[in-house]
Amino acid sequence: MEMNNKPIGVFDSGIGGLTVAREIMEQLPQESIVYFGDTARVPYGSKSRETVTRFAFEGLNFLLSQDVKMVVVACNTVSATCLEELKKYSPVPVLGVIEPGARAAASGTYTGTVGVIGTERTIKSQAYVKAIHDINRDINIYSKACPLFVPLVEEGWLDNEAAFYTARTYLTPLKKEGIDTLVLACTHYPLLKPTLQAVMGENVRLVDSAYETAKEVSRMLKVMKLERYEAAPSVYRYFVSDDPTKFIEVGERFLQRPIDPINVIDPEVPCQGLKSKGRKSE
C-alpha cells in the first residue's frame, strides 16, 4: 500500500485513547485508524517505569506489524514514561499527547499559573512540567495526581455526589494557587469536563489533550505530505488484549459508531496469529 493511504496507529492502555481516536475521526475524517487498547493489563498509571516501558514497546511493535504510517501514543502514562525511547526505535513517526497539551497550556495562560492533573505515574514523571517549561520557563505549574477519576469515569459516575466530592478534594489546592488553565493529562478526564469546570469555575480554561493531539496529527501529516487521498472511505479497525465485550459496550456509546471489526491479540507474543472476533463473520 502506498505510504499516504496507510492507517494511523493509535495506542492506549485501554479504552481511554478512544477520546483521541474520536478527535482524529472528527478532524481528519479521510484518515484510516488502527486502534490498540491493552485491556488485559490496564491500567498503566500506577505501575513502574520498567513495566510501562515494556508494555509500550509491545504495543508499538503490534501497531508496526499492522503497517501504519504514524503512531499516536494516546496514553498519557506511556507518553510521560518512555516516548523518546519509542521515537528512537520506531521506523515511522511517533506522536505523544504531552507536547500538544503542554503547548496549548503555555500559549493559553494569562496569569502564568497552570495546573496539571493526571494519573500517579504521569504526575510523578513531571513530563508536563518539563514540556511546559521547555516552552516558557516562567510559568508556575501545580500538579496533582487524581487516581480516582479513571474508576469514576469507567463506572459512569461523571457528575454525581462522589464525582463532585472527589473533584473538589483533588482540585481545591490547585484552585487556591490561582491557576487560569488546567491540563487534563489523562484521556479519561474529558468525560468529567462539566464537573471539573463547575468545580474550577468558568474562568479556568480546561485543556483537552485529545483535541490538541488530533490537531497536531493534522499538522504533522500536512508537513510530511502524508495525508490520505484514496477515494475509498476510511477504515477503522480495533484490537484489544482482553475479551472485547466491555470495550465494545463502553466504546460504542463513547464513539457513537460501531466498534467493528475488533480482534483480540496477545501483545506479549510477537507476530502472533490473530484470534478474530470480527462480528460480521460470526
Place this chain on the structure above:
Amino acid sequence: MEMNNKPIGVFDSGIGGLTVAREIMEQLPQESIVYFGDTARVPYGSKSRETVTRFAFEGLNFLLSQDVKMVVVACNTVSATCLEELKKYSPVPVLGVIEPGARAAASGTYTGTVGVIGTERTIKSQAYVKAIHDINRDINIYSKACPLFVPLVEEGWLDNEAAFYTARTYLTPLKKEGIDTLVLACTHYPLLKPTLQAVMGENVRLVDSAYETAKEVSRMLKVMKLERYEAAPSVYRYFVSDDPTKFIEVGERFLQRPIDPINVIDPEVPCQGLKSKGRKSE
C-alpha cells in the same frame, strides 16, 4: 525440606491478599508464608475469564516453584473464575476464599437473606451464589458489584464523604432487600468495614472472607497433619511482578511489620532468574 516445614503460598492479583496473609500470621504464627502479588497486571476484577485464568496459572506455577505445601488463592476474582482448574492441576492442595466465606454466610444468617459484594468479575461469576446454594438452597442471595471500592481503599479514602456516598449508593438496594448478612467478597473490603457497617446498620453481620479463609487453612493443616513444627521462627517472603515501592509502603502500614525480603519476578517467564530487591542486601 520436610513437607510440614514448607511454607504456605498465598497468591493475589496485588496487595489485597495481604488481608488473608495477615489473618494466617495471626491465627497460625508458626507457619511460614510465601506471598505473590501480581502487581504488574492488577486489577483482575474487570478482566475476562480467559485472561484471569492464564494469569492465575502463571501465579500458581511461580508459587509451586517456591516449594510450598499448600496454595491459598487470596484473590476472590481468581477463586471465582478458575479455582477448580487450579485444584486439578496443582500437586499440592489449593484453597480459595469463596467456600469459607460462603459457609460463614450460610451458617450465620437468621432471615435466610444474604448479600454479596465484590468486583464485577466475582459477582458476574455467581460463584458465591453457587457456593451458598450448595450449602442451603433456600437462602435468598442479593449480589452487587462495587467497582469503586478497590480504588477508594487504594487511595486511603476509607471513611470520607466519597466513601460513604459510594457505600450508600451500592448498598442501599441490598439493605432494602432485608439482608442480615453481608459477605465482603473482595480482599480490599475489610478495610472499609466501619463505613460498610455504618451504612448497613448494626444488625447486619459482615462476613470477612480473609478471617474465614485463615480459619479454613488452620483446619486443613490439622486434618492433613501438615502443621509446621520446626522450632525456628516462621519466615515470610514476598514476591511482586512490578516495582515494589508502593507495595512495601502500603503493605507495611497494613501488616504492621516489615515487608522484607521482597523480590520482583516476571510471571510470564517460567523458571526465571529472580531480580532480587531484598533490602537487607542493598
